[in-house]
Amino acid sequence: MHVICDVAIVYSPTQGGGHVVAQLRKEYETNVVPSLEMEFEEAAWGQPKRPLSISCNFEGGYYCLRFPDEELQDKAGCEKCVEMYSGHGWSALGRG
Secondary structure, eight states: OEEEEEEEEEEOSSTTOOEEEEEEEEEEEOSOOOOTTOOBOOTTOSSOBOOSEEEEETTTTEEEEEOOOEEESSHHHHHHHHHHHHHTTOEEEEEO
16 A cells, blocks of 8 residues: 655744645555554654544555644754755655
8 A cells, every 4th residue: 555644844933823834745655554543653753753644545545644743943944854854755745
């Protein structure tokens, strides 16, 4: 089964809202069926994370996992975060 992982990099200088700097995606092929109870390890993360949501498209043959946003308080930090994810094989879907 094809698994698609998504995460957003968010510039949030104050609490209570922010603006998406980049939407990132990484894809895998696996026989494992993901669940919300699972923790996922990824080279870009210091600690395993649980997805916020999982959707399944049976016709397309894939699962889409949405992970918590990476919220940062400065724009330079956001750009470094995007570069770090890119270095671990994540692709930018869009930039804000």
